[in-house]
Amino acid sequence: MSRLGASPLQVAVGHVIPLRPRPETALEVSDLVARLRVRDPVALGSFFDQYSPLVTGLLRRCLAGHEVADLRQETFLQLLASLDRIRNPHRLEAWVRSVTLNTLRTEMRRRQWRRFLPFGAPSGEDDEFEIGGTDEASHETRAALRAARRLLSRLPTDERLAFCLRHFEQLELTECAEALGCSLATVKRRLVRAEATLRSHAGEEPALAPWLPREESS
Amino acid sequence: MTLEHLARRYREALPNPSKVDAQARARFLASADAEPRRWTRWPVVAMAALVVAGVITGVVLQPEQLQFRLGEGQFQSAAGVTLSASALMPVSFSDGSTFALEQGALAHLDSLDPRRPVLTLEGGAAQVAVKHHDGRVWLVRAGQWTVEVVGTRFRTAWTPSTQGLDLSMQEGLVRVSGRDGQAWLLSGGHRLIATGDLVVVDPVEASPVVEPVEAPRVVEPVETPRVAPDAGVVGLGRVVDWRALARAGRFAEANRVATGLGLERLRTTAAAPVLLELGDVQRLSDDTTGADATYTRLRSRFPRTRQASEAAFHLGRMAFDATRWAAAEAWSSTAYDEDVTGPFALEALGLALDSAVRAGQPAAAKLHAQRYLARTPDGPRAALARRILGAP
Numbered sequence: 001m002s003r004l005g006a007s008p009l010q011v012a013v014g015h016v017i018p019l020r021p022r023p024e025t026a027l028e029v030s031d032l033v034a035r036l037r038v039r040d041p042v043a044l045g046s047f048f049d050q051y052s053p054l055v056t057g058l059l060r061r062c063l064a065g066h067e068v069a070d071l072r073q074e075t076f077l078q079l080l081a082s083l084d085r086i087r088n089p090h091r092l093e094a095w096v097r098s099v100t101l102n103t104l105r106t107e108m109r110r111r112q113w114r115r116f117l118p119f120g121a122p123s124g125e126d127d128e129f130e131i132g133g134t135d136e137a138s139h140e141t142r143a144a145l146r147a148a149r150r151l152l153s154r155l156p157t158d159e160r161l162a163f164c165l166r167h168f169e170q171l172e173l174t175e176c177a178e179a180l181g182c183s184l185a186t187v188k189r190r191l192v193r194a195e196a197t198l199r200s201h202a203g204e205e206p207a208l209a210p211w212l213p214r215e216e217s218s
Numbered sequence: 219m220t221l222e223h224l225a226r227r228y229r230e231a232l233p234n235p236s237k238v239d240a241q242a243r244a245r246f247l248a249s250a251d252a253e254p255r256r257w258t259r260w261p262v263v264a265m266a267a268l269v270v271a272g273v274i275t276g277v278v279l280q281p282e283q284l285q286f287r288l289g290e291g292q293f294q295s296a297a298g299v300t301l302s303a304s305a306l307m308p309v310s311f312s313d314g315s316t317f318a319l320e321q322g323a324l325a326h327l328d329s330l331d332p333r334r335p336v337l338t339l340e341g342g343a344a345q346v347a348v349k350h351h352d353g354r355v356w357l358v359r360a361g362q363w364t365v366e367v368v369g370t371r372f373r374t375a376w377t378p379s380t381q382g383l384d385l386s387m388q389e390g391l392v393r394v395s396g397r398d399g400q401a402w403l404l405s406g407g408h409r410l411i412a413t414g415d416l417v418v419v420d421p422v423e424a425s426p427v428v429e430p431v432e433a434p435r436v437v438e439p440v441e442t443p444r445v446a447p448d449a450g451v452v453g454l455g456r457v458v459d460w461r462a463l464a465r466a467g468r469f470a471e472a473n474r475v476a477t478g479l480g481l482e483r484l485r486t487t488a489a490a491p492v493l494l495e496l497g498d499v500q501r502l503s504d505d506t507t508g509a510d511a512t513y514t515r516l517r518s519r520f521p522r523t524r525q526a527s528e529a530a531f532h533l534g535r536m537a538f539d540a541t542r543w544a545a546a547e548a549w550s551s552t553a554y555d556e557d558v559t560g561p562f563a564l565e566a567l568g569l570a571l572d573s574a575v576r577a578g579q580p581a582a583a584k585l586h587a588q589r590y591l592a593r594t595p596d597g598p599r600a601a602l603a604r605r606i607l608g609a610p
Contacts, residue, residue: 057234
């Protein structure tokens with residue numbers, strides 16, 4: 001077995017095996033963290049390559065708008081700044097998600113405050129999408145996404161994040177609780193409230209009809 | 219009533235990106251040393267910190283200018299230099315890094331940017347030892363491959379004709395990336411072998427062990443030749459002194475010792491590899507007249523050999539450096555025609571192209587440009603070739 005990890009980097013006797021996608025293998029986690037602390041450029045690049053899809057996806061699903069790119073940048077800088085607070089380097093993904101959620105929480109609250117300011121123009125949350133990384137999404141899909149955003153924006157920040165983690169990121173309840181830094185019971189309560197709010201207002205968004213089974217949209 | 223269907227459609231419409239955004243990556247790397255957003259809560263403090271940081275970065279932490287030297291020669295700071303002559307010319311840099319080309323290898327020093335110095339291995343093998351330096355990432359390029367190095371030792375070989383890369387790590391860590399964006403992290407003991415699109419990474423235990431790079435062996439100064447003037451066989455016993463000096467990078471001394479042995483005798487009796495080495499010693503000690511005579515004799519005594527072709531290449535380069543454009547074009551095109559698959563072929567072709575343009579030989583320039591683009595459309599003189607052909 002190659003010391004590079006579990007990817008198929010092996011040499012069969014007398015044969016050369018082409019690599020499948022994602023050939024880059026992570027450093028040993030503790031080694032990666034140590035190198036990140038000294039801002040080793042190779043480790044920084046590897047870290048970004050490895051976790052950028054997770055961070056970008058999470059930001060994109062929880063928050064729309066032009067600012068996703070800026071928030072991703074801010075998240076990664078926050079990750080670097082909080083390296084010393086990693087308790088378990090072997091749970092790096094959970095830590096990355098947790099810091100991303102903190103960034104999201106701050107941004108959502110900032111957007112809420114901006115609504116009350118005369119110069120705090122709406123952030124474009126409702127009309128900016130990078131759908132699947134392409135511009136090929138149908139008009140119907142875009143309309144449904146806008147409607148879903150409006151629906152989600154009715155939720156308070158904590159409930160919205162809980163809903164995103166549970167239903168979009170498909171985390172277990174215990175993982176949601178860990179990522180949000182609260183108890184399991186709290187997550188359950190937030191989810192119940194969030195789902196009730198969404199159900200009660202789903203009917204107000206006709207564009208969502210294709211995304212809801214008939215009995216749900218009625 | 220559940221919301222699972224909606225959640226699934228939403229998730230499908232906004233999946234995780236499949237590719238890493240290169241611009242975002244570069245942006246992150248560029249600002250990785252910056253403080254996070256909390257500074258923006260105190261704009262005044264942040265502005266003051268920025269000013270101080272700018273001053274420190276600009277004045278105190280100004281990266282040291284990188285220089286290189288051949289063997290024990292003087293340090294130079296000019297990039298855009300073609301390196302060859304293998305063991306005769308270990309290249310060392312002012313930060314302690316070394317780049318030792320193996321026999322027949324050819325490399326190009328593209329940039330001495332203190333943050334991102336760049337070396338391109340045109341063909342052959344090289345032993346690389348990079349000393350860690352904060353904020354400095356070396357780029358070693360070979361065809362479509364780029365090796366990013368912070369501090370490590372490895373051996374790499376590049377065969378342009380088969381697009382073959384062979385990289386053996388000895389210690390440290392490198393990132394190897396191809397043109398399609400795929401990348402590998404290799405640490406000590408790993409070996410990456412690529413041929414075209416096929417890549418394997420192998421535990422080095424299954425590979426030949428590569429000896430670590432050693433500094434050039436320093437030879438005691440030789441005041442006078444320690445051999446009888448009639449020493450018969452060059453390359454045996456104590457007669458190798460001038461060659462040992464050459465390998466230590468002391469070309470001028472090596473040339474003096476060889477001259478003491480009798481240059482004419484050497485040119486008449488030495489084998490082709492030794493003669494090539496002698497020509498290199500003379501060329502690198504700025505004895506262009508002697509080098510010209512040695513290379514020319516080599517070609518007459520050993521025609522149709524690899525060494526003869528390499529001699530033609532060096533004759534072309536010397537002519538180019540002396541702004542004798544027509545001679546440079548003639549020698550370079552000869553070197554190319556004699557060994558179109560050799561390690562110097564592409565460099566010779568590029569030199570022939572450049573020389574033909576400067577010599578005002580449009581027909582030859584056009585021919586070389588066509589050949590050049592056919593062989594290496596992304597080569598360092600590709601833009602010149604396209605301009606000559608009027609291609610976009």
